[in-house]
Amino acid sequence: MTGISAIGPALGFWRNVRVRRFAIQTAFLGLVAAFGYYLFDQARDLELGFDFLDGRAGFDISHQFGTSYGPNDRRLDLYLAGIVNTIRLAGVGIILATLLGLVAGVARLSGNWLVSRLALVYVETVRNTPLLVQIIFWYIAVFLQLPRISDSINLPPDTISVLPFIEIPFISFDFAFLSVRGLALPWATTEDGFGLWLILLFIAAAAAVAVRFWRAQRQERTGQPSHPTWWLLGTFALIAFLGFAIAGFPLDLDRPEVGERSYDGGIRVTAEFAALLVALVTYTGAFIAEIVRGSLQAVPKGQTEASAAVGLNPFQRLSLVTLPQALRIMIPPITSQYLNLTKNSSLAVAIAFPELVGVSRTIINNTGQTIPMFLIVMATYLLMSLIISLVMNTIHSRFTLETR
Amino acid sequence: MKTKWLLIGVALITAVLAIGAIACGDDNDDDNGDTNANATQTDDTMDDATGDTLADVIARGSLICGVNDGVPGFGFLEADGSSSGFDTDFCRAIAAAVLGDSEAVEFVILTAAARFEALAAGEIDVLVRNTTWTQSRDGDLNGTFATITFYDGQGMMVRVADGITSIDDMAGTTVCVLQGTTTELNLADRFAAGGLDYTPLTFEENGPLEAAFTAEACDGWTSDKSQLAARRSTYAGEGGPESLVILDETFSKEPLGPVTRDGDTQWSDIVNWVVIGMITADEKGITSANVADFIADPGEAETARLLGVGFEGGEVADLGLGLDPDFMQAVLSQIGNYDEVYQANITPIGIPREGTLNASWLNGGLIYAPPTR
Numbered sequence: 001m002t003g004i005s006a007i008g009p010a011l012g013f014w015r016n017v018r019v020r021r022f023a024i025q026t027a028f029l030g031l032v033a034a035f036g037y038y039l040f041d042q043a044r045d046l047e048l049g050f051d052f053l054d055g056r057a058g059f060d061i062s063h064q065f066g067t068s069y070g071p072n073d074r075r076l077d078l079y080l081a082g083i084v085n086t087i088r089l090a091g092v093g094i095i096l097a098t099l100l101g102l103v104a105g106v107a108r109l110s111g112n113w114l115v116s117r118l119a120l121v122y123v124e125t126v127r128n129t130p131l132l133v134q135i136i137f138w139y140i141a142v143f144l145q146l147p148r149i150s151d152s153i154n155l156p157p158d159t160i161s162v163l164p165f166i167e168i169p170f171i172s173f174d175f176a177f178l179s180v181r182g183l184a185l186p187w188a189t190t191e192d193g194f195g196l197w198l199i200l201l202f203i204a205a206a207a208a209v210a211v212r213f214w215r216a217q218r219q220e221r222t223g224q225p226s227h228p229t230w231w232l233l234g235t236f237a238l239i240a241f242l243g244f245a246i247a248g249f250p251l252d253l254d255r256p257e258v259g260e261r262s263y264d265g266g267i268r269v270t271a272e273f274a275a276l277l278v279a280l281v282t283y284t285g286a287f288i289a290e291i292v293r294g295s296l297q298a299v300p301k302g303q304t305e306a307s308a309a310v311g312l313n314p315f316q317r318l319s320l321v322t323l324p325q326a327l328r329i330m331i332p333p334i335t336s337q338y339l340n341l342t343k344n345s346s347l348a349v350a351i352a353f354p355e356l357v358g359v360s361r362t363i364i365n366n367t368g369q370t371i372p373m374f375l376i377v378m379a380t381y382l383l384m385s386l387i388i389s390l391v392m393n394t395i396h397s398r399f400t401l402e403t404r
Numbered sequence: 405m406k407t408k409w410l411l412i413g414v415a416l417i418t419a420v421l422a423i424g425a426i427a428c429g430d431d432n433d434d435d436n437g438d439t440n441a442n443a444t445q446t447d448d449t450m451d452d453a454t455g456d457t458l459a460d461v462i463a464r465g466s467l468i469c470g471v472n473d474g475v476p477g478f479g480f481l482e483a484d485g486s487s488s489g490f491d492t493d494f495c496r497a498i499a500a501a502v503l504g505d506s507e508a509v510e511f512v513i514l515t516a517a518a519r520f521e522a523l524a525a526g527e528i529d530v531l532v533r534n535t536t537w538t539q540s541r542d543g544d545l546n547g548t549f550a551t552i553t554f555y556d557g558q559g560m561m562v563r564v565a566d567g568i569t570s571i572d573d574m575a576g577t578t579v580c581v582l583q584g585t586t587t588e589l590n591l592a593d594r595f596a597a598g599g600l601d602y603t604p605l606t607f608e609e610n611g612p613l614e615a616a617f618t619a620e621a622c623d624g625w626t627s628d629k630s631q632l633a634a635r636r637s638t639y640a641g642e643g644g645p646e647s648l649v650i651l652d653e654t655f656s657k658e659p660l661g662p663v664t665r666d667g668d669t670q671w672s673d674i675v676n677w678v679v680i681g682m683i684t685a686d687e688k689g690i691t692s693a694n695v696a697d698f699i700a701d702p703g704e705a706e707t708a709r710l711l712g713v714g715f716e717g718g719e720v721a722d723l724g725l726g727l728d729p730d731f732m733q734a735v736l737s738q739i740g741n742y743d744e745v746y747q748a749n750i751t752p753i754g755i756p757r758e759g760t761l762n763a764s765w766l767n768g769g770l771i772y773a774p775p776t777r
Contacts, residue, residue, distance in 0.1 A: 031418065059588040060595075062578075062603045071592040136612060144619035180621045181578070261566075261577050261623055262603070271621060272605070351612055352580075352605040361583055362606065 050376075052367045053079070059362055061354040063270060075363050082359030083380060089276060089355060090342040090384070096281045097341060098334070101288025106318065108293045119289065126286040132347050134283060139275035139351040144180055146271065152177040152184075152258050177258055182270040184256035184263040193250035200243030208236035272353040276345070284341040288334055295330035296322055328399045335392040339385050356380055457529055457664070457671035458502065458726060466508045469495035470528040473513040476634040477753035478534050478554075487511045490749040491532040494553060494662055494679065497739045498530060501678045501731040506738040520545040523665055530675055531663040534630065546666040550676040551683070553661050553742075554750075555761035555770055557654035558590045559629035561636060564649050566623060571598060571653055577623035578603040580613050584627075586656065591626050594655040610635070617641075628658055629755065637753040645754065654761075670726050677725055681732040683773035684710055685741035687764060692740035699733060710776045711736075723776070742771065 013019055053076040060070055065084050069077045107119035126134070147153060155176040177184045212235075215228035244250070256266030299322045307321040349358040357377060364373050461467050471492050472479030479489045492511065500506040512528050523531045524546060535541070536556070537549045560579075562568045568577075571594060581591055581604050588606060595602050605622050607613035617625045618641035625632065632650050639645050662679065664672045685691070688707055690698050695711070702708035708715035709723065712730030722729045739745065743764075746757050755762075763769025 027418065059592050060602070060604050062605060071589075071596060140612065140615045140619075144615055144621060146619075148620040180619050259576065349608045352607045352616065354606060358606065358608075361608070362588055365583055366586070366589060 048372050048375075049369075050372055052363075052369050052372070053376075055367070057363075058366065061359060061362075062352075063273065063354055075367075079356065079359050079363065079376075082354055082356035085348075085353065086342070086345055086355040087384070089273070089280070089345045089348070089353070090338075093277055093280045093284065093341050093345070094338050096277070097284040097288055097337070100281055100285030101334075101337075102292055104285060104289035105292025105296065108289060109296060122282075123286045123289050126282050127290070131279065131283050131344055132350060135276060135279040135347055135350060138279045139272065142278075143271035143275045146178060146180045149179045149181045149258065149261065149263075152179040175255070176266075177256060177263065180271055181263065182268040183274070184258075184266050184268050186253050186255045187265075187267040188251040189254045191248075191250045191252055193247040197243055197247035197250050200247065201240055204236050204239035204243060207239055208232045211235045270353075272348075272351050275351060276348050276353050280341055280344060283344070284337050287337050287340075291330050291333045291337070292326070295326035298329050299325045324399075328396075328401060331392060331396040331399065335389060335396075338388050338392065342384055342388065343381060457668050458674065461502055461529055465503065466510050467495065467499040467502065467530070468510045468512060468528045469498070470512050470514045470519055470522055470531040470533055471495065472533045475534060475631065476637060477749050477755075478630060478634070479532075481513065487513075488749070490554065490745060491534065493739055493745045493749065494532050495530070497682060497735045497745075498662075498675055498678050500734040500738045501681075501727060502674065504734045506734070520547065523547065523663060526665070529664075529671070534628075534660055535663055536658045537661055541663075547663040548666050548672045550662045550664070550672065551679045551773075552659040552770075553679060554630070554659075556628050556630045556658035556660050558587060558626060558656040558658070559632055559654050560651045561625045561627075561632045561648055562623060562651065563620075564647055565643075568623070568651070570651060571595070571655070572600070574602060574624060575600040576602070578605055578621065579624040579626055580605045580607065580617050580622035581626050582607055582610060582613055587627065590656040629654060630660075630750075630753075633750075633753045633755045650754070674725055674727060678731075678735060679742075680773045681710060681735060681776070682739075682742040682745065683764075683771055684776055685732070685736050686743040686771075687766060687773060690736060690741060691744055692737055695733065695736040706776050 014023075054074050056071070057069070057073055057075045057078045058071050059078070061078055061081060063085055064081050065088055067077075067081050067084070069081050104119045104122060107115050108123065110116045110119070155178060175186065209232070212228045212232035215226040215231045218224070219226040219228065254265050256268070257264045303321055303325065304317055307317045312320065345355055346357040348355045349361060352358075360373050360377050364370050367373075469492070471487055472489075473481035473487070475489070477489055479487060479491045482488055492509075495509050495511065496506040499509045512522065514522055514528075514531070514533055516533075519531055519533055519535065520541070522528050531547070532553075534556075535547075537552065541547050542549060560571055560574075562574075568574055574595075579591060579602055581588055583606055588604065591604065605613075605616060607616070613625070614635065616622055618639075625635075627635075629650060636645050636648050636650065639648055641647070662675050664675050684706075685695075688710075690707065690710075698707055699711055699713055702711060702713055702715055705715050708718075709721050709729075710732050712720055712728065712733065714720050720729050725731075740748075743757065746762065750762075751757065757763050757769075758767065761770045763771065765772040
């Protein structure tokens with residue numbers, strides 16, 4: 001170093017690190033601004049009107065839940081029915097995928113060789129094949145193989161075969177039917193007094209929460225296990241049942257019957273919905289299982305050892321010590337799996353389940369309004385994703401370790 | 405050293421983005437001005453091509469015909485690479501009329517979306533690809549439709565075993581339907597007109613739809629009748645094609661025919677009169693087998709004009725299409741009349757000619773030839 005003069009020829013200003021950073025950031029900002037302007041400029045030429053949503057739809061959609069919109073309703077109404085379908089698919093899917101993921105994730109860490117291998121095979125098979133292929137597989141290879149409607153399976157079965165040649169008559173009360181047209185289940189129809197019962201249910205919920213609070217306080221004060229959750233459920237069930245009697249039994253059982261070409265009465269879980277649900281749940285469940293496994297393994301080993309030392313059994317160790325700590329780690333990645341499940345439900349169009357993308361495609365075909373409709377679809381998914389994220393972030397903040 | 409590479413990297417990314425932006429810009433311009441772009445293109449080609457298609461085809465020595473490759477019976481690409489079907493036979497007939505050789509055809513396989521652009525851009529001489537004649541295609545897309553070769557329409561396919569004989573028997577049924585421009589709308593209109601409730605199962609692709617229909621997840625399958633017939637002919641479910649029936653009723657109008665570019669009336673007339681000539685030959689009973697007899701002895705004046713021969717010592721009449729007056733001789737001897745083309749291609753897929761709109765007007769259908777004089 002000594003041989004080199006510190007004061008050499010003046011360095012160019014471009015050798016100054018601050019100048020460079022400023023230049024690079026300005027250039028990047030300029031690019032972003034130019035791209036934004038370009039998009040704006042393109043959009044200006046488009047006539048973006050949304051009036052077509054008020055027009056007569058002209059088509060029908062199946063699988064409506066709680067609505068019966070038809071050709072004479074507005075396109076917007078049918079689109080809303082599509083959104084309802086997406087929500088119920090995603091809602092049920094998220095709950096089941098979480099349960100499946102928890103079980104499979106814990107099973108991966110099981111000491112039982114068979115259980116952990118089975119979980120491994122499930123996770124690796126499902127995680128490494130495309131979802132669309134799985135959806136079509138479940139639909140065509142599993143659910144479409146059910147018998148035709150005229151050969152519907154009675155549930156529970158009329159007879160039970162003990163040995164191949166002995167058949168014992170079983171309770172025969174045509175509770176449910178299963179065929180390629182779906183699973184027909186009894187459903188409740190409301191009668192007078194239902195409103196009163198709803199009010200009583202609300203009171204039951206409030207009372208149950210209060211009782212739970214009291215039991216939880218007691219547990220904290222006395223140190224005695226006071227089972228607040230059981231008390232919560234018990235209180236709710238008791239008041240709900242009494243209220244049901246007080247209101248005069250306001251629900252009637254609507255049993256399905258096998259018609260010539262459709263089921264009459266009851267509700268129907270269709271093959272399309274079932275195939276989608278199973279595909280989405282098993283697919284997302286596999287990813288959640290890996291998250292659960294990783295999160296459990298991230299809990300320090302000392303925690304398990306310490307809980308064993310104070311005499312907790314394996315189930316208590318998991319449910320009281322390791323799982324609550326792992327939750328903190330697993331919620332953010334699980335949130336993104338929930339978002340994936342919701343967005344993946346758009347693949348439903350392949351097997352004729354009319355969720356929002358399926359309905360919007362029909363609207364686009366009929367009106368040619370591709371860009372406005374896609375903007376609406378994007379906005380709908382964005383809104384749903386933001387709501388899921390908001391809920392999950394709220395839950396996460398309650399589990400965050402409070403540090404000072 | 406590090407910063408130098410960083411700068412080079414930033415410069416490269418900028419360059420890539422800039423190129424990308426230019427490329428995107430071009431794409432979007434095309435997309436936005438869709439129909440307008442087509443119109444201008446057509447105007448350009450019109451200047452070049454007015455009255456020239458015939459000369460171009462003769463100079464080239466072959467006809468370029470836009471066809472389908474996936475509808476058995478209409479336009480289908482065979483395993484050996486050749487095209488076969490009702491539509492492709494009309495291409496061959498036009499080649500026979502213009503060039504005297506029904507094999508002098510180059511088939512260009514086109515998608516539904518690309519067909520009118522290909523026609524407008526002059527990539528093909530004539531489009532014969534299950535194309536429905538509509539006002540906007542005649543107007544906006546600058547096509548000229550020749551005589552209708554096939555009256556198609558949306559229909560319903562059901563299982564014979566279900567005992568459904570008309571759409572009015574279909575109350576409470578489930579119907580499988582493919583997403584299309586108007587398919588779902590026609591279906592809803594027809595069931596509403598009959599006051600029938602039904603459940604649509606709307607699919608995006610034919611594969612899962614056929615699987616659902618085969619598994620009896622739906623009672624009916626609706627689409628254009630030609631498509632239903634093609635699917636029925638290859639039905640692999642229990643009982644095969646015989647277990648399915650396409651109901652007689654047609655609940656939308658889909659008239660199909662050859663299309664040429666606007667602005668070349670001579671060429672449009674040639675295409676039109678080749679089709680009409682084949683229909684006329686059918687009305688007169690002139691087939692590929694007996695055409696030689698009629699050439700030797702036409703028997704009446706209109707047959708003589710059709711075949712371009714003299715009648716009772718009279719002169720050969722030139723009716724002014726710009727072709728040799730005997731152009732139909734090659735068509736009829738190499739391809740045959742309308743009925744022969746129909747029987748060879750469409751009857752095998754299960755749409756008989758008798759009793760449908762595609763029967764001759766002499767038998768109560770709509771296939772009718774204007775007079776040759």
